Amino acid sequence: GDSVTQMEGPVTLSEEAFLTINCTYTATGYPSLFWYVQYPGEGLQLLLKATKADDKGSNKGFEATYRKETTSFHLEKGSVQVSDSAVYFCALSAISGSARQLTFGSGTQLTVLP
Amino acid sequence: EADIYQTPRYLVIGTGKKITLECSQTMGHDKMYWYQQDPGMELHLIHYSYGVNSTEKGDLSSESTVSRIRTEHFPLTLESARPSHTSQYLCASSPSSGTSSGNTIYFGEGSWLTVV
Numbered sequence: 001g002d003s004v005t006q007m008e009g010p011v012t013l014s015e016e017a018f019l020t021i022n023c024t025y026t027a028t029g030y031p032s033l034f035w036y037v038q039y040p041g042e043g044l045q046l047l048l049k050a051t052k053a054d055d056k057g058s059n060k061g062f063e064a065t066y067r068k069e070t071t072s073f074h075l076e077k078g079s080v081q082v083s084d085s086a087v088y089f090c091a092l093s094a095i096s097g098s099a100r101q102l103t104f105g106s107g108t109q110l111t112v113l114p
Numbered sequence: 115e116a117d118i119y120q121t122p123r124y125l126v127i128g129t130g131k132k133i134t135l136e137c138s139q140t141m142g143h144d145k146m147y148w149y150q151q152d153p154g155m156e157l158h159l160i161h162y163s164y165g166v167n168s169t170e171k172g173d174l175s176s177e178s179t180v181s182r183i184r185t186e187h188f189p190l191t192l193e194s195a196r197p198s199h200t201s202q203y204l205c206a207s208s209p210s211s212g213t214s215s216g217n218t219i220y221f222g223e224g225s226w227l228t229v230v
């Protein structure tokens with residue numbers, strides 16, 4: 001079945017540091033890939049997505065490129081801020097009509113220190 | 115910005131009480147979901163629905179039940195709450211496959227349930 005493996009946390013960085021959170025996946029076919037962010041006490045917000053190979057999703061300074069050859073979708077940001085502290089979830093979505101379509105990684109807690 | 119709403123956001127109830135968590139979306143999405151999540155931990159799918167009168171159990175066994183009488187509404191009910199039900203419950207929805215955003219799932223802000 002489909003699966004998502006995410007870099008384990010927690011990750012602690014200083015403000016303005018470079019961020020990478022690794023994500024690899026296993027899926028049949030050609031899934032869509034997502035990064036969701038969850039701020040403390042809130043639900044999940046879609047951060048960015050990519051729907052086909054070599055697509056780059058970007059939002060709020062975060063980027064991730066859909067790499068089919070390495071089955072990866074690593075999240076990067078060149079200069080993190082304290083406000084980026086949150087839990088980040090990588091996810092994939094099967095393109096079939098199944099309602100079970102979203103498979104999540106286990107989440108990575110990011111803390112950015114001033 | 116997704117239009118999916120959950121109430122209550124926070125609730126503390128006693129053991130044995132019946133509770134219904136409400137979820138509504140105004141986007142006309144066919145598919146709706148309930149996930150259970152302990153703080154900062156993995157999400158576990160507990161229920162989902164393809165559309166009106168369709169409900170299915172998810173990957174994680176749950177003592178809760180759901181109903182889907184209207185497209186926009188997907189309430190979750192616990193008939194007799196226990197401390198082990200203490201968790202965050204996230205409702206979500208997505209449009210049918212074939213639309214431009216058919217694979218994107220939109221989440222509500224979550225309902226934090228504490229059973230004492």
